[in-house]
Amino acid sequence: MSNLKPFIRVAVTGAAGQICYSLLANICKGEMFGADQPVVLHLLDITPALGALRGVTLELEDCSFPLLVDFVVTDKPAEAFADVDVAILVGAMPRREGMVRADLLKANAGIFKAQGAALAAHAKPSVRVLVVGNPANTNALIALTTGSSLPKSAFTALTFLDHNRLKAQVACKLGVAVADVRNTFIWGNHSKTQYPDVSHGTVTNADGSLSRVMDLAESAWARDELVTTVQTRGAAVIKARKLSSAMSAAKAITDHMRTWWFGTEPDDIVSMAIYSDGTHYGVAEGIIFSFPVTIDAATGDINVVDGLDIDAFSQSMLDKTQAELIDEREAALAFLAESNL
8 A cells, every 4th residue: 555654553452352353453444543544553451361362463464454564462551552652441340240330440440550650651642542441431530640641631531432322312213314413412421320412412404404403302302211221221232232332332432533533523522531620511620521522633632612501400410420420539549549559
């Protein structure tokens, strides 16, 4: 292939897992960074998974991706994050039977502290980090806290999966194409307290005019059934598939990073969980909170969309998800302090 850009280095953790089985192909096909962007993959997983990861790399070779320059396989974060431009942190301790959310926070605190420190020490200063492993918002905050030499704006958490789920539900309800649904977004935590918001959503009609989602759908549906469906969609997938979301998660990760890399489309708003500086919609400083955002194509800057009207119902939902994130932050920081992780 001619006219290719210089390669970039992309780290992916949990690389032997089922999400990455779809995700790595998306990266190598150019769906994330463009059809002219070669990549070197840095693949990290725990030591017992290196055998399975070797199988994944055999398949990467067999695919003969023109954009895949090389790959690094390792169980060492320092090696995985060396000089990387992008880090996608998929791997995390999964919730096991009998575990509550606090157990999950504690189990992941050490993992993301170590990865945050390794990123700060070894990645490029311009690295862009996406945390996927749950609880994603608070895991991102831990990585940000320990990787404090990097800018806070370098760290994001994935709510694009919820964003995509929301758009799809609206499109199904109204009988329109997903591409015609705009300005619906996710507030808060990637959890059952998230707020899928359609109060500012629009649908593009055949003649190019816009209709408000709330003029086309019942208010009760938008505030009850829709919210519950999006909040619990992951559980519905597990119940039906007996496995967690993988294909849709890989697609959402691809969407998130592609949008961060190339910027948002004109007049569109997307959902990303970013560090809250305390200046938007009354959300407290010091948590990773999903906001409606636009992204500058030239700089990659993520900008919260301010000035949206927040009615009483929406405010109550924002307050609930914010409270959960503050509780998670305090619990995670206490775990770090108690164990000196």
